[in-house]
Amino acid sequence: MARIMRMRALLVTSVGVTCAAALTLPLAAPALSAPAPHSARPPSVSPESPGSGPPSARAEAAPGEGEALEAAPAEAEALEAAPAGNEPAGNEPAGNEPAGNELPGITPAEPAPFRAGDTAPPSARAGETRAAEPAGSTQSLPLEPLTAPSDRVVGPAAAGQGLAQRDARPFSLVGVVWDDADAELHGTVQVRTRAAGGTSWSDWQDVETHNAEHAADLGSDERTSGAVRGATAPLWVGDSDGVEVRVRPEAADPQHRSAAVPLPEGLRLELVDPGEDPAPEPASEAPAGRAAPVGRSATPATFAANPAPPTTTAAVPEALTAESAATSAVNADLAPLGAAVIPALTKAETEEAAAIVAAGARPYIGPRPKIITRKGWGADERLRERNFAYTKSVRAAFVHHSATGNNYTCKQAPSVLRSIYRYHVKSSGWRDFGYNFAVDKCGNIYEGRAGGVAKAVLGAHTLGFNTNTMGIAVLGSYSFTNPPAAAVTAVSKLTAWKLGLFGANPKGKVTLTSGGSNKYRAGTKVKMNVISGHRDGFATECPGARLYKKLGKARTSSAKLQGR
16 A cells, blocks of 8 residues: 555656646747848848848848747857847847847736836736737848949949849838938939839839938937938838839039039938738727826926826736837826827817816917827837937927828828838837827828827937927928828817927927027027928928928917917
8 A cells, every 4th residue: 555655656746847847848939030230231131031032132020929039049149249229221129129038029917007107017927928019121222333224324423323123022111221320312312113913113203312301419319329320211102012223423514424422332222011000909888989088197287287196007908018018108198008099188178188277377278189199000119219218398399291202091101100110210220200290191190209299209300409399290292292281280280289288389489499410500599480390490391392381371270279
């Protein structure tokens, strides 16, 4: 009997050891090493199998579900050599990788409380899954000297660069970048594309080359990060799988025998795939109509005491990534955590939510408009820098056009935004989407740079005047095309609310201090309209002559919405 009991004990012990060993196994094998730095990558590198794409294309895709960011031990040396921060043209920033053993798309099964003021949610537990961000990719192709017969009449000094017609993996937005962010491209950039699955090619389209004025201020952490590159404006071309590009320098003489200024070094064509649209949110159980205010705004107004901080906490939704939760948390006083939309409010609800009703003071603020959040348009929060950057106030608004062309539908607007976002961060080396807000041709308003729509987020939209201002990009090109009335109305609604939070009069004037590298020397005090066009602060065509003419109407409408 004793022998039988000893055998049973031995069996139980063996089973226990086996189960314990199984529990220590990794949930997923390491996969997909981090890419090498941009400068060390050979032009022909591609993650796809041989022959599956253009020979010189490089595609950088966001990790999808089930992919791991950690490299196998043999690849550790290559990872250590990669620079931290935003890397140009498609490299995933090292600083945006999950810390420790965290895998992409992980959130706790039982999330800890998360305060709206926190900059990041509780750490995720390794081995637990969460929803993946929408995927996207960037192909970066080095340009070559133009050798087509039509170009041989041009002298060697004035010869351009480009790429002959070639196949490419699917993309929807194009742009050209170069190594030195301070170098300007004096010349023309033209592209033509082939619609995905088709055989015909588009006409040549001009790409806006003067884009340096849309950038972080000189001396800022974003500008001095070492990751920023020179870049044209991006151009939306729709679903495409073929491309041709030509870049010609400005000629110094009528015979085009020499270039006035050489082309910048390191020219590359960027082909951006925005990835899939985010899945629609499940239908809300709340009755249709305007949502009630959620808490109070964390942004103080100039004519009332600061509102008290929220006393409630919210759990991180199960399907929200750590990065997405951080982005959503700064808007948690305006909408539930993880919301795709910040609902519109009446003027009375707006005043209550913003805590600006004070004895003896008349609040001048417009009703809060509906705003589609970054989650709503599908921003991949792993691309941007994790921290948010703020300025002290919002004293003025600069209106821009995105110069991406007008060949998009309102349904495609989220894809356009994801493409611009990826181009700003991965190709241009910025910390995040450059503008604070975007407006499409149908009048939809979108959250831009992360940090909170009611807060004074520091953008990269008007070189030398990013401090204490906000930038609004109307999607499209409006030099020769009239902007839709819905878009102008949206600018009025947005500025009436956001400027009202900080006590600014849309019809008034404001004195701003130039940071330099624009129309004015650094330190110059400049008086301009509270709602200005980009060209008011820089020698640029932006926001296009047709949109610029509509700003007077926008100022009047915005002030009226504030009750002035």
